[in-house]
Amino acid sequence: xxxxxxxxxxxxxxxxxxxxxxxxxxxxxxxxxxxxxxxxxxxxxxxxxxxxxxxxxxxxxxxxxxxxxxxxxxxxxxxxxxxxxxxxxxxxxxxxxxxxxxxxxxxxxxxxxxxxxxxxxxxxxxxxxxxxxxxxxxxxxxxxxxxxxxxxxxxxxxxxxxxxxxxxxxxxxxxxxxxxxxxxx
Amino acid sequence: xxxxxxxxxxxxxxxxxxxxxxxxxxxxxxxxxxxxxxxxxxxxxxxxxxxxxxxxxxxxxxxxxxxxxxxxxxxxxxxxxxxxxxxxxxxxxxxxxxxxxxxxxxxxxxxxxxxxxxxxxxxxxxxxxxxxxxxxxxxxxxxxxxxxxxxxxxxxxxxxxxxxxxxxxxxxxxxxxxxxxxxxxxxxxxxxxxxxxxxxxxxxxxxxxxxxxxxxxxxxxxxxxxxxxxxxxxxxxxxxxxxxxxxxxxxxxxxxxxxxxxxxxxxxxxxxxxxxxxxxxxxxxxxxxxxxxxxxxxxxxxxxxxxxxxxxxxxxxxxxxxxxxxxxxxxxxxxxxxxxxxxxxxxxxxxxxxxxxxxxxxxxxxxxxxxxxxxxxxxxxxxxxxxxxxxxxxxxxxxxxxxxxxxxxxxxxxxxxxxxxxxxxxxxxxxxxxxxxxxxxxxxxxxxxxxxxxxxxxxxxxxxxxxxxxxxxxxxxxxxxxxxxxxxxxxxxxxxx
Numbered sequence: 001x002x003x004x005x006x007x008x009x010x011x012x013x014x015x016x017x018x019x020x021x022x023x024x025x026x027x028x029x030x031x032x033x034x035x036x037x038x039x040x041x042x043x044x045x046x047x048x049x050x051x052x053x054x055x056x057x058x059x060x061x062x063x064x065x066x067x068x069x070x071x072x073x074x075x076x077x078x079x080x081x082x083x084x085x086x087x088x089x090x091x092x093x094x095x096x097x098x099x100x101x102x103x104x105x106x107x108x109x110x111x112x113x114x115x116x117x118x119x120x121x122x123x124x125x126x127x128x129x130x131x132x133x134x135x136x137x138x139x140x141x142x143x144x145x146x147x148x149x150x151x152x153x154x155x156x157x158x159x160x161x162x163x164x165x166x167x168x169x170x171x172x173x174x175x176x177x178x179x180x181x182x183x184x185x
Numbered sequence: 186x187x188x189x190x191x192x193x194x195x196x197x198x199x200x201x202x203x204x205x206x207x208x209x210x211x212x213x214x215x216x217x218x219x220x221x222x223x224x225x226x227x228x229x230x231x232x233x234x235x236x237x238x239x240x241x242x243x244x245x246x247x248x249x250x251x252x253x254x255x256x257x258x259x260x261x262x263x264x265x266x267x268x269x270x271x272x273x274x275x276x277x278x279x280x281x282x283x284x285x286x287x288x289x290x291x292x293x294x295x296x297x298x299x300x301x302x303x304x305x306x307x308x309x310x311x312x313x314x315x316x317x318x319x320x321x322x323x324x325x326x327x328x329x330x331x332x333x334x335x336x337x338x339x340x341x342x343x344x345x346x347x348x349x350x351x352x353x354x355x356x357x358x359x360x361x362x363x364x365x366x367x368x369x370x371x372x373x374x375x376x377x378x379x380x381x382x383x384x385x386x387x388x389x390x391x392x393x394x395x396x397x398x399x400x401x402x403x404x405x406x407x408x409x410x411x412x413x414x415x416x417x418x419x420x421x422x423x424x425x426x427x428x429x430x431x432x433x434x435x436x437x438x439x440x441x442x443x444x445x446x447x448x449x450x451x452x453x454x455x456x457x458x459x460x461x462x463x464x465x466x467x468x469x470x471x472x473x474x475x476x477x478x479x480x481x482x483x484x485x486x487x488x489x490x491x492x493x494x495x496x497x498x499x500x501x502x503x504x505x506x507x508x509x510x511x512x513x514x515x516x517x518x519x520x521x522x523x524x525x526x527x528x529x530x531x532x533x534x535x536x537x538x539x540x541x542x543x544x545x546x547x548x549x550x551x552x553x554x555x556x557x558x559x560x561x562x563x564x565x566x567x568x569x570x571x572x573x574x575x576x577x578x579x580x581x582x583x584x585x586x587x588x589x590x591x592x593x594x595x596x597x598x599x600x601x602x603x604x605x606x607x608x609x610x611x612x613x614x615x616x617x618x619x620x621x622x623x624x625x626x627x628x629x630x631x632x633x634x635x636x637x638x639x640x641x642x643x644x645x646x647x648x649x650x651x652x653x654x655x656x657x658x659x660x661x662x663x664x665x666x667x668x669x670x671x672x673x674x675x676x677x678x679x680x681x682x
Binding site for chain 1 (some may be wrong): 224225226227229230231232233234235236237238240241243244245247248283285286287288308309310311312313314315316317393394395396397400404421422423426427428429431489490491492494495496498499515516517519520643644645
């Protein structure tokens with residue numbers, strides 16, 4: 001907990017200074033890597049998937065697609081495919097962030113300032129943002145799990161039962177089972 | 186004159202198709218169990234519906250058993266194989282469409298076809314918030330398609346029709362005289378690779394990536410299925426770039442190559458037989474080396490990747506991914522779209538050539554490339570040598586085989602059909618105003634069951650283009666013969682007397 005608190009402080013203080021920097025879309029970074037390579041950039045988005053905790057650093061995927069502000073789990077509206085980039089966070093992830101985004105969860109929204117590294121030679125060609133400052137915009141939010149589709153489940157279960165009975169009847173399984181029960185009885 | 190198939194012919198085809206659909210019901214039990222374990226109730230209810238519908242169809246088809254003693258003939262087997270790849274995706278869409286992650290039903294059919302044909306192109310939206318069980322289902326479709334849903338059914342089928350079903354799936358080499366024994370061996374190879382592959386990827390997920398154990402297993406299982414079956418779906422939208430790990434990439438590359446190897450080669454290796462003189466091994470090694478050199482040179486020329494190590498790593502991973510027909514990537518779509526000149530050519534040619542025959546890979550296949558080169562070499566030698574000189578026309582593949590005129594004709598016919606298929610898809614995309622390069626790239630990717638994309642395949646693509654890609658995936662996976670048999674059967678049913 002102490003580690004997380006220290007990490008949070010380290011992230012939040014420089015983040016305030018970096019706030020003045022213009023925010024870039026991830027799609028812009030990926031479309032013009034030559035322009036932004038090795039430059040300090042600021043991006044904002046949702047952490048999705050997993051926290052890849054490798055001890056001294058944590059790798060995350062940061063998406064800045066429309067689902068950040070209009071989560072699919074809440075709105076149920078589709079707005080195309082995801083757009084994301086890897087971000088390397090130094091020093092861990094504070095507990096306040098909450099779980100990463102996934103099914104029924106809108107992950108924490110953060111603002112990251114850091115160095116954009118396109119096909120970085122030191123890391124064998126990875127493309128990512130090396131975070132120097134991180135600010136938590138909004139912690140993770142869980143949405144109520146959509147209830148079961150009762151009609152689908154009942155229809156499916158009924159069809160399965162009828163089909164299995166029909167197949168058993170065709171192969172005379174029930175009579176054979178009953179007979180073997182009587183014999184053994 | 187065309188002979189109209191009898192009612193018994195239709196019954197026998199429907200009966201075998203029903204058995205294959207029964208395999209879908211069994212396969213759907215896995216994501217259902219996952220959905221229940223993870224509390225994904227809505228997805229679970231859709232899997233129950235899928236199981237119910239497929240079991241009911243299978244049970245109904247079971248009643249259409251043909252007359253005793255009537256075996257499935259060659260053309261029936263081919264028709265069943267062709268129909269399998271059209272009909273199974275219809276059922277497979279139930280949980281996909283139910284997830285709500287598709288704007289149009291045809292998009293979910295596109296993804297189901299892409300999964301079953303192990304292509305890996307996807308139009309799913311907001312993949313990163315999809316339920317794990319439906320995500321797992323996408324990968325199971327690739328496993329079923331790659332390992333052969335027909336092969337799975339063959340374990341329960343017998344008779345002369347089994348061989349034509351086997352061949353109808355685009356498989357040519359039998360390791361054993363009995364097709365069912367061959368099917369069992371293929372599943373044994375797959376199960377062994379699965380046990381090792383999933384374990385290694387899961388351990389990497391826990392100890393290298395730093396994921397929790399359940400998620401590491403989820404990533405391991407899904408990526409294994411997509412890699413070994415040369416499918417290319419990934420559980421996250423950024424494909425293999427999500428993992429940021431050279432070790433992970435290396436494991437995946439090994440699995441992709443293992444998946445692109447013919448099961449005959451697996452059999453030879455298991456029996457410690459010599460394989461280095463095998464024409465497919467030599468051709469595959471040659472074409473991978475050439476396309477790799479071209480791609481790396483191209484990447485260096487456009488300055489996309491600066492230094493040698495990343496240049497080789499990025500180039501090697503993408504050439505293996507393209508050549509094996511997998512379609513994984515470690516760069517963004519925008520980055521790949523910027524690869525022009527030789528880099529583009531290297532990747533496109535690698536995709537078009539494909540993996541080995543009787544494997545899960547698509548494309549023209551190394552055996553045909555090797556045989557075509559050998560036939561051309563022999564023709565040149567015959568022309569250069571004095572009259573009466575005898576040029577031995579043989580090749581090595583599990584022993585010495587003879588290159589006969591029928592084989593050469595078949596090799597060139599199928600290869601030309603693939604080229605025509607590549608051009609057809611490109612022409613349709615050109616008609617919608619896309620540039621030639623991306624149009625050709627996407628068309629090859631769909632036809633050769635690869636899955637790499639430079640951005641044309643998306644939820645917004647025109648409907649006709651989407652239908653074209655669906656048809657290309659279907660035709661490319663079945664290698665034309667089964668499709669021709671289905672068309673012939675349909676024509677006989679309609680016009681026959």
